[in-house]
Amino acid sequence: MKQNDEQYILKIEDLSKQFSQKTIFSAININISKGEIVALLGPSGCGKSTLLRMICGLESVEVGSISFSDDEAMDSEVANIHRSVGLIFQKPVLFPHLSVAGNIILGMSKPPSRKLRNEVAEKYLEDVGLSGFSKNSVETLSGGEAQRVCLVRALISEPKLLLLDEPFSSLDVKSRRKIAIETKQILKKKGISALHVTHDPEEAKLISDRVIKWEDLVN
Numbered sequence: 201m202k203q204n205d206e207q208y209i210l211k212i213e214d215l216s217k218q219f220s221q222k223t224i225f226s227a228i229n230i231n232i233s234k235g236e237i238v239a240l241l242g243p244s245g246c247g248k249s250t251l252l253r254m255i256c257g258l259e260s261v262e263v264g265s266i267s268f269s270d271d272e273a274m275d276s277e278v279a280n281i282h283r284s285v286g287l288i289f290q291k292p293v294l295f296p297h298l299s300v301a302g303n304i305i306l307g308m309s310k311p312p313s314r315k316l317r318n319e320v321a322e323k324y325l326e327d328v329g330l331s332g333f334s335k336n337s338v339e340t341l342s343g344g345e346a347q348r349v350c351l352v353r354a355l356i357s358e359p360k361l362l363l364l365d366e367p368f369s370s371l372d373v374k375s376r377r378k379i380a381i382e383t384k385q386i387l388k389k390k391g392i393s394a395l396h397v398t399h400d401p402e403e404a405k406l407i408s409d410r411v412i413k414w415e416d417l418v419n
Contacts, residue, residue: 208269209234209361209393210255215264217250224250227264228417232361232393234269237384239404240397242414248397249290252363255395256285268361286354286362290369292346294338300325300349301334307353324352327386344375351383355390362387364396368403376400380407 208231216226224247232238242248253259255266268284294303304321322334328348338346347367354362364383368376384407387394398404404411 207233209236210269210395211265211267212251212255213265213267215251215254215261215266217247217254217259217263225418230395230412230417232395235388235391235393236410237387237394237396237408239408239411240395240414240417241399241401241404241411242397243399246414246418248414249365252287252365252395252397255361256287256363284360286357286359288347288350288354288362288364288367290366292343292350292367294341294346294349296337296339298338299334300330300336300338300341303338303349304353304356307356320356321352324356325349327389328352328382344371344379347371347379351386355386355392358390359392362392362394364394366398369398369400376403377406383407 210230210232212228212230215228217224228251230238230240240248240251250259254261295306298306301318301321304324305317308317308320318334322331325331325333328351330345330348330352333341333345333349338349341349350367368379371379380403396404396407398407401411
């Protein structure tokens with residue numbers, strides 16, 4: 201897919217990263233268009249997670265640049281990055297003292313009334329096949345259900361870009377394939393761009409519009 205600079209949501213140019221004199225990666229270039237889902241395919245430990253942490257501002261950028269579209273809700277200011285970029289981790293991160301709905305509501309940037317909060321949470325849960333789970337304890341959820349709740353929490357803030365750090369890797373193969381397809385459908389329905397990192401070639405194909413191999417980026 202040809203990348204049009206005027207339509208990009210994310211542009212990474214000549215990005216490099218070092219830790220204690222060790223080069224993690226160097227001269228990486230990636231463009232992601234608005235509404236596009238890109239899968240970044242590479243082995244564990246190659247630097248994919250570090251790249252995601254740099255994109256969302258959790259790691260510093262010393263060499264190269266990361267820029268976002270000039271959309272009014274997204275710019276290079278750290279505060280706006282945090283509001284406009286969602287991140288889903290490899291393992292579900294949920295608060296056990298809160299219900300499913302309670303965890304989801306944490307993703308709302310400006311929580312409405314309690315009634316409307318619950319209605320919105322329930323609608324999102326329907327989208328991921330978890331209708332009726334609002335009041336459930338998160339400790340009763342399966343791994344796939346917990347990751348769906350994390351997906352809803354990320355989506356409910358209406359990010360411009362969603363980063364997925366191998367979020368299905370702890371699931372069995374059948375569940376990984378199923379949730380990858382469902383996630384793509386939801387992202388497309390909501391028009392959210394995404395960068396999904398994985399070491400699973402089949403998962404990469406199922407979830408994305410375009411697959412980038414890590415080896416092609418760093419060579």
